[in-house]
């Protein structure tokens with residue numbers, strides 16, 4: 001079994017368990033359900049830097065990145081750096097994140113928040129909304145077309161933006177539909193962890209222009225961003241490069257100052 005299949009199998013069990021402990025009716029009572037969401041897609045379209053900065057403590061590909069920071073400080077740092085949005089990993093087992101991280105980020109910063117999760121069930125979308133997310137990620141490698149349709153339409157009905165992530169042309173072709181806002185190309189193959197910016201370059205012309213294009217993973221220099229911009233990318237998702245420092249916000253600010 002590859003790592004992605006393992007993550008999804010674990011996630012299925014986790015979601016089934018949570019559903020039995022915390023019913024939908026309880027999630028719907030969250031005060032955050034009444035909050036007006038903000039659009040990451042619009043923020044990216046109106047930005048010259050397009051940085052989406054991630055909170056990521058560890059990952060299956062790198063193990064420990066940084067366990068010493070407070071998510072609140074990271075969120076405030078990213079906000080004052082002028083990022084377009086923040087991505088918060090909520091998977092516990094493989095990434096060391098939690099829904100509490102999302103909640104604390106929400107309480108600390110007023111910027112679009114993406115719930116970074118392996119979403120396979122509508123329940124997780126309601127959870128995202130109830131914990132302060134503005135955007136969800138859907139990963140084409142773990143979903144079929146019908147699932148992408150149902151999940152993205154659920155997200156839209158809750159006022160959330162949808163970022164659909166692909167890694168190759170086949171995933172892209174099966175996924176294109178109007179209920180998506182942003183198309184993300186993951187430069188990292190989630191099955192092998194191989195990283196190449198060529199993935200973004202090669203797929204860019206196949207993404208219809210009605211979607212905001214986002215390049216994800218393995219971006220560690222301003223030059224890489226400048227290289228990707230001519231291919232139509234308006235969003236750049238950066239995790240490790242910021243998180244491996246002791247002040248991710250400061251690092252993000254330096255990046256942004258070179259892009260505006």
Ligand SMILES: O=P(O)(O)OC[C@@H](O)[C@@H](O)c1c[nH]c2ccccc12
Nearest residue numbers: 186216217218219237238239240241
């Ligand atoms: O740390 P990086 O290489 O800058 O990557 C960030 C982000 O793209 C990556 O964390 C990611 C992209 N898609 C995912 C799906 C699940 C978990 C994580 C991810």
